[in-house]
Amino acid sequence: APQFPRYTRAEVAQHRTPKERVWVTYGTEVFDVTDFVELHPGGPDKILLAAGGALEPFWALYAVHGQPHVLELLRDYKVGELSPEDAAPPPGDTEDPFAGDPPRHPALRVNSLKPFNAEPPPELLTQSFLTPNELFFTRNHLPVPAVEPGSYRLRVEGPGGRALSLSLSELRQRFPKHEVTATLQCAGNRRSEMSRVRPVKGLPWDIGAISTARWGGARLRDVLLAAGVGDHTGDGEWHVCFEGLDTDASGTPYGASIPLKRALSAEAEVLLAYEMNGRELPRDHGFPVRVVVPGVVGARSVKWLRSVAQKDYKGFCPSVDWDSVDFGAAPAIQELPVQSAITEPRPGAAVPAGELTVKGYAWSGGGREVIRVSGGRRWGGEMRYNVQPDTVGPIWNLRGVLSNAWHRVPVTVTR
Incomplete structure (x- = not known):
C-alpha cells in the first residue's frame, strides 16, 4: 500500500478555497478534492461548505453519500492521513459551564459560541421545506441543560x-x-x-x-x-x-x-x-x-x-429575554410581520447574463398566508393588509428586531 504523509487538522483547515486547494477529511484520511469541486452533483457551493474540515456531518444530510461508489470516487483524491494526535477530538474543558453543550453541525454559521447561537447557510436553508434538525437555527441564552x-x-x-x-x-x-x-x-x-x-x-x-x-x-x-x-x-x-x-x-x-x-x-x-x-x-x-x-x-x-x-x-416569570428594551414599558413581541429573503445567489456572486434562477423564502406570522412575492426590481412578500417596507431605515430600532424590508442581493453580471 502506498505511504501517505500525515497532516494536522490545522493544516487541513488552511485549504478552504480552490485558489489554496480544497482539502477535506473522512475518518482519519485527508483528500484534495479541488478538481472535483466543479464536478460535484450538488454544485460547488455545497461541497465548499465542508472545505478544510470533515465530510461526515455534511454527508449525513444526504443518503446518497452512503453508497459504495461514492467512497470509491473519494479514494482517487486521497493525499494523506491525519496525524495520530488529531485523529480523535480534543478532550473538553470540564470547568467550562458550556463544556456539556452538544456537538453541532459545522455548516452552521456561528454568531456566538458561548452561549451558542448559529444559523444555517442560506443555500442549505431552502434545500428542503423542512429544515433538517442539524441545520435548524439555534438561539441559546445560556448553557444547554443536561436533562435525565x-x-x-x-x-x-x-x-x-x-x-x-x-x-x-x-x-x-x-x-x-x-x-x-x-x-x-x-x-x-x-x-x-x-x-x-x-x-x-x-x-x-x-x-x-x-x-x-x-x-x-x-x-x-x-x-x-x-x-x-x-x-x-x-x-x-x-x-x-x-x-x-x-x-x-x-x-x-x-x-x-x-x-x-x-x-x-x-x-x-x-x-x-x-x-x-x-x-x-x-x-x-x-x-x-x-x-x-x-x-x-x-x-x-x-x-x-x-x-x-x-x-x-x-x-411575569423571571426572564432574561433581551428582545425588548424595557419590559415594564414596552409590550412583548408576539406575532411577526410578513418576511422574505433571497437565499441564492449570494451577495457578490458572479452570475451569467440572461435568465437567472433566484431562490428564497417567504413567510408570515400569526398564521396568515403570504399572498404574493414580487420579482423584477424588488423581492418582497405581501400578505393581506400588510406589505414589506422597501427600505430598512424607517423601521430601524435600538434592538434591531423585526427587520423585514425588501431583501437586496448585489451580484456581478458576466458575459
Whole structure:
C-alpha cells in the first residue's frame, strides 16, 4: 500500500478555497478534492461548505453519500492521513459551564459560541421545506441543560393552587399527540441589515435565523384544561408563563409568556413538543420538552420547559429575554410581520447574463398566508393588509428586531 504523509487538522483547515486547494477529511484520511469541486452533483457551493474540515456531518444530510461508489470516487483524491494526535477530538474543558453543550453541525454559521447561537447557510436553508434538525437555527441564552428523561417533571400551575406534575411518559400517554408544521423565527433575523443603518444591540443575524420543522407533542390547551385553567372572558391581562431549565449563575431561568387567549385557542395549535421532524427533540432545541408557538416570535417558544403557569400580565416569570428594551414599558413581541429573503445567489456572486434562477423564502406570522412575492426590481412578500417596507431605515430600532424590508442581493453580471 502506498505511504501517505500525515497532516494536522490545522493544516487541513488552511485549504478552504480552490485558489489554496480544497482539502477535506473522512475518518482519519485527508483528500484534495479541488478538481472535483466543479464536478460535484450538488454544485460547488455545497461541497465548499465542508472545505478544510470533515465530510461526515455534511454527508449525513444526504443518503446518497452512503453508497459504495461514492467512497470509491473519494479514494482517487486521497493525499494523506491525519496525524495520530488529531485523529480523535480534543478532550473538553470540564470547568467550562458550556463544556456539556452538544456537538453541532459545522455548516452552521456561528454568531456566538458561548452561549451558542448559529444559523444555517442560506443555500442549505431552502434545500428542503423542512429544515433538517442539524441545520435548524439555534438561539441559546445560556448553557444547554443536561436533562435525565427518567427524572424529568413538568409542573403546570392552575388556579387556586391546583397543579399538575407530569413526567415525560405521562405527557406522552395522558394527552393526545398533535402535530403541526411551523416556522420559528428570531425577532433579530436580518438584524445585520439594520446595523448598517446605525449600530444596534444584539447578535448579527443574517437571513438564517428562521427554520421550519414538523413538531409533535401535546396541545398546550389540553394540558392547561387538565390543570383547571379556564378562559377569563373580557380580561386581556392574563398570560401563560413558561420557565426553562436553563439558568444563569444566580439560578434565574430563561422565561417568556403568551396571552392566555392564544394558549387556550384550538386554532393557535400551541404545543408542548417532544418531537421534531419525527425524531426526539435534539438537546439544542429543547429536549425533552419545549413550547412551540406557531406564528409568534421564536423567543416565546421556550426550550427545556420546566414549568407552565397562569399569571396576570404584571406577574411575569423571571426572564432574561433581551428582545425588548424595557419590559415594564414596552409590550412583548408576539406575532411577526410578513418576511422574505433571497437565499441564492449570494451577495457578490458572479452570475451569467440572461435568465437567472433566484431562490428564497417567504413567510408570515400569526398564521396568515403570504399572498404574493414580487420579482423584477424588488423581492418582497405581501400578505393581506400588510406589505414589506422597501427600505430598512424607517423601521430601524435600538434592538434591531423585526427587520423585514425588501431583501437586496448585489451580484456581478458576466458575459
